[in-house]
Amino acid sequence: MNHAPDFESRNIATTAEAERARYHALFNAIDDGFCIIEFFDGPHGPLSDYVHTEANPGYERHTGIAGVVGKTLREIDPIEADRWIELYGSVLRTGEPIRFERYFLTAGRHIEVSAARVEPASLRQVSVLFRDVSARKKAEEALRASEALARVNSERVQLALAAGAIIGTWFWDLPNDRFTVDEPFAHVFGLDPAQGRDGLSLAQVIANVHPDDRGGLIHAISDVIQRGGHYAHQYRVRRADGRYYWIEANGRVDHGPDGTPLSFPGVLLDVEERRAVEAERDRAAASLRALNDTLEQRVIERTAELMRAEEQLRQAQKMEAVGQLTGGLAHDFNNLLAGVSGSLQLLSIRLSQGRLADVDKYVVAAQGAVRRAAALTHRLLAFSRRQTLDPRSTDVNALVNGMTDLIQRTVGPGIKVEAIGVAGLWPALVDAGQLENALLNLCINARDAMPNGGRITIETANKWIDRSAAHSHDMPEGQYLSLCVTDTGTGMSPDVIAKAFDPFFTTKPMGMGTGLGLSMIYGFAKQSGGQVRIYSEVGQGTTVCIYLPRFYGDVDSQTLDHDADSPIAGTEAGETILVVDDEPSVRMLITDVLEELGYTVIEAADSVAGLRLLQSNVRIDLLVSDVGLPGGMNGRQMADAARQTRPGLKVLFITGYAENSIIGNGHLEPGMQVMTKPFALETFSARVREMVDASS
Incomplete structure (x- = not known):
């Protein structure tokens, strides 16, 4: 029996399989983009979409689109799907290849796109190549050089080899150590093309590599043969003109199931221009x-x-x-x-x-x-925020109502005063006397802005100051109550508003005002934890609003005593009062007043002497002390120390200037009060009588 035909068939099949494996290895080794797309009919009509059936690794690098195999075009690019379908669909219908340039934003490259129908037409497939247009001529040379090798599936392989600036290809049979190259490769390395087809040794191939690059090349080759996978390395080669040029070798080493290196195909790229x-x-x-x-x-x-x-x-x-x-x-x-x-x-x-x-x-x-x-x-x-305040929980609506008649008498009959208090107004922790002064000052300013008469509206409201409003008002976020005075007067220009809180700034004629009213109100509001703002337009009137933080507590039922001319009350019980002040004239005046009222008065000039008396057995019904004292302790510290042995001691602080922090930021202990110098002797006497009576 003659077995020659079977042997010959097997030999042909083996050769074809080897060629396909070789071309497939080349296809995957190249560094540029290639894909196969297959058309199908859909809801938009015949050839209305296509799916990617194959794409090499270079596809993503050139287009910037990942994971396309198995996806339809409308899934990948729904916006321009119809345009791509029309382009590639015409290739499938006519069999005519197309070539055009396009900028791929996702990859940031200008790409020349080449599309051709895969025969036979019944496959309904189109192959697409993406390559850098700067390497068109050299890619075309590589395409011509690869035509002799691409006998099986020639169109696909030729397109693959045309990607990039390919100037040669090689195939290294590692088990047999047979290094074959095409003619462009041999030309680059100065080799005989015939020897390149028959097979070369690695030493022959790298003989023209630059001496400085040869060691690195050998190391890179040894490394990729050992590990397998992708290979890319740049080095210089001496060409026919005697000069060295930069090239890049791209390839892939495939291992067998047992890890034995089998094949090492690859391509050469001219990177001289890129370098x-x-x-x-x-x-x-x-x-x-x-x-x-x-x-x-x-x-x-x-x-x-x-x-x-x-x-x-x-x-x-x-x-x-x-x-x-x-x-x-x-x-x-x-x-x-x-x-x-x-x-x-x-x-x-x-x-x-x-x-x-x-x-x-x-x-x-x-x-x-x-x-x-x-x-x-x-x-x-007040302007410097250093006045001594006596803050108490205050019902501002009640304060405004109590001031309305006084304000009306002050501004005169030609101006109507109207007070509008919001129901449920939050209380404020504020020095009520200073707030009254501020309100009266604002109403007097409003009167002066309306020489021909008009209307003053005093209005209270609860305000939520959010982050945006807090930023524009220069104040913390939170809950505030507002006290606003609005007039129908001449208004203020933006440049006047910008200077309104400056000390001694005034628009009134010389001698008609000190220019401290608004600066005092500003300082008082800031010292009370709030803010004051002006809203005005020329000819449209002015609104000045004082914002005070909401106080979470009960309103103090004590009302202010505006009668400074009440008679001085005396004493018949012989109470003893300790007066501590470093100013002799002040001590003398206070002592004389108190002694005329019948009190026994003891004097001390500093905190040391005062504390010594307070820690003795001497009867003391009330301590009257300045805040700023010599002797190492201030008045508040002296009073606190005295209360260690006299827990019920009544204390009246008198001061002309004091940091609020010294006397507790306005939060005085029970039985402690404060008065600001200078004060009317009648008011001082009444306050002393009130405090002494409370202790008896």
Whole structure:
């Protein structure tokens, strides 16, 4: 029996299988994009969509689209699906290949797309190649060189080899150590093409590699043969003109089931131009870094210069404000001191002359100047947020209602005053007396803005200040109650609003105002934890709103006593009062007043002497103490120390200036109260009587 035909068939099949394996290895080894798509009929008509049946690893690198195999075009690119279907569908219908350029945003590359029908047409398949247009000519040379090798599935393999700047291919049979190359490869390495077809040794192949690159190449080859998988390495090769050119070898080592290296196919890419571009890019990047470093230094220097200029400007503005402040103070206090000094001098002259009939008017004049000086001082302390406050839980609606008649009498009959209090107004922890002063001040300003009459509306409301409003109002988020005074007067321009809270700024004629009213209100509101804001347009009137934090507690039922002329009450029980103050004149005046009322008075000039008396067995019914004292302890500390042995001690602090933190930020212990210097002796006496009576 003759078995020759069977042997020949098997030999042909084996060869074909080897060729297919070789081409398939080449197809997967190349670094550029390729895919096969198959059309099908859908809801949009015949050939209305296609699915990717095959795609090499380079497809994702060139298009930026991952995982396309098994997906339809409408799943991948629903926006431009119809355009792609029309392009590739025409290839399938006509059999005519197409070629066009397109920028793939997902990959950031300009790609030349080539599409051809896979025969026979009944397969309904189109093959697509994606390649860099900058390598078109060299890719075409690689395509012609690969035509002799691509006898099986020639169109697919030719398209694969055409991807990128391919200038040669090789196939290394590792078990037999047979290195075969195509003619372009041999040309690049300066080899005989005939020897390249017959087989070469690795030493022959790398003979023209640059000496500096040969060691790295051998190491890279050994590494990929050992581990298998993808291979890519760049090195220089001496070509026919004697110069060295950069190339990149791309390939893949396949292992057998037992891990034995079997084949090593690959392609050569010309990267000379790419390396030159990269080198130029690196030089440009280095230049840019140097420029950025220089620019950064210039920016730092310029910023420092601007900061110095801004600091100088702030210092100049600060000095201008201080000059304006001291100038205004000097002017006002000189006038007040002239009234006090002149009254005292005339008082002394009249007393020496025995003319007692004229004494009272000079006393009244001096006291009036002192009251105005005290008011000016309070305004300054309020502006600086250093006034001594006596905050208590306050019903602001009740405060406004109690002030309405006084405000109406003050502004006159030509102006109508209307108070609108919201129901359920939250209480505020505030110095009610200072709030009354602020309200009266705002109403007087409103009156002055309406020379021909008008209307003043006083309105209260509960406010939720969210993050946005808190940012625009320069205040913390939270719950506030507002007290707003609105007039129908001349209004204020933006530049006037911007300066309204500055000390001594006023739009009134000389002698018609100190310019401290709004600055006092601003300082009082800030010191109370709130804010004040102005809303106005020229000719449309003005609204000034004081915002005070909501107080979570009961409203104090104590009302303010506005009667400063009540008679001085005395005592008949012989109570003892300790007066601690470092100012001798103040101690003398207070002692004289209290002794005239019948109290026994003990004096101390500092906290050490005062505490020694408080820790003795001497009867003390009330401690009257300044806050700022020499001796190492302030008045509050002395009082707290005394209460260790006298827990029920009543304390009245008297102060002209004090940080609220010294006396407890307004949160005084039970049995402690505070009065601000200067004060009317009648008011002082009434407060002492009230506190002594409470302890008896």
